[in-house]
Amino acid sequence: MYKILIVEDDSKIAGLLQSHIQKYGDRAVVVEDFDHVLQQYKETDPHLVLLDVNLPSFDGYYWCRQIRSLSTCPILFISARSGEMDQVRAIENGADDYITKPFHYEVVMAKIRSQLRRVYGDYAARMEERKVENSGLILYPERMVLQLKEQVIPLTKKESILMETLLERCPRVVSREAILEKLWDDAFVDDNTLSVNITRIRKKLLEFGIEDALETVRGVGYRLNITWKDESGL
Incomplete structure (x- = not known):
């Protein structure tokens, strides 16, 4: 039942x-x-x-x-x-x-x-929930949430796809073209639409207290580059 x-x-x-x-x-x-x-x-x-x-x-x-x-x-x-x-x-x-x-x-x-x-049902996939982890951040794509330690923040579907792309390639640069292909399957999207989504991700990272982690690499794309300090500050 x-x-x-x-x-x-x-x-x-x-x-x-x-x-x-x-x-x-x-x-x-x-x-x-x-x-x-x-x-x-x-x-x-x-x-x-x-x-x-x-x-x-x-x-x-x-x-x-x-x-x-x-x-x-x-x-x-x-x-x-x-x-x-x-x-x-x-x-x-x-x-x-x-x-x-x-x-x-x-x-x-x-x-x-x-x-x-x-x-x-009988043919349902039997697998553990997928997660993407890098630099202490854990993304659960199916649930569309981002977690850092005990703090959990919900994402929209586009934010989740964007965050997954950045985490998987961190700390490498991801081109704008690669991001657009992931988000919109080659449909025409102006630069402002992508910029809006990047801004939203930055705001979500700020909710964790993470500043300046999502870098704009002029003329190329974006890079997620998070460096943590231990408790001693080193």
């Missing part, structure tokens, strides 16, 4: 989803306290999360990032927002799929079963 957490503030929709899920013999838990979604996630420890975008206090994108800091479990967005950028934003914040309202409940169930088979 799988456990599914439903984060949906429309009680009628939440109830119907719960009914359909339990009809398949699984357990569905409906969130009622939208100020403490992450706490309820920890208590339930679900195999999958159904998550609305429009929620009280914080939106679904925020809670998706929070859950991703703890888990790689499938997250399916269910939302009345049908815009392309809403769907892109959901995926970049860690979602596995995006279902627009109004929807057929059997379609939702089919997508749920598909994700459960992919992650937990």
Whole structure:
């Protein structure tokens, strides 16, 4: 029996989803306290999360990032927002799929079963969580989080890909062309878009207290170059 957490503030929709899920013999838990979604996630420890975008206090994108800091479990967005950028934003914040309202409940169930088979079924990959480590920083790409000692910071999908590229080649220089190919698969992107993402990574490193580690190598690209001092200051 799988456990599914439903984060949906429309009680009628939440109830119907719960009914359909339990009809398949699984357990569905409906969130009622939208100020403490992450706490309820920890208590339930679900195999999958159904998550609305429009929620009280914080939106679904925020809670998706929070859950991703703890888990790689499938997250399916269910939302009345049908815009392309809403769907892109959901995926970049860690979602596995995006279902627009109004929807057929059997379609939702089919997508749920598909994700459960992919992650937990007989043919699911049996491997340890992947991590990329360099200079004391640990990146968990699937969870999209960056860790230094006990501090953990969530990343967007683009930030995670960029950080992985820099960590893997640290302390070598990574060309702008190589970064663009990783991030956007050769699609045209102006220089300003890449600069924005580099600035975001620098801000994330500053949250760890790391300054001037991401260097701009003029005319070439970027280099992650972190040098640690021991407790004696040497």
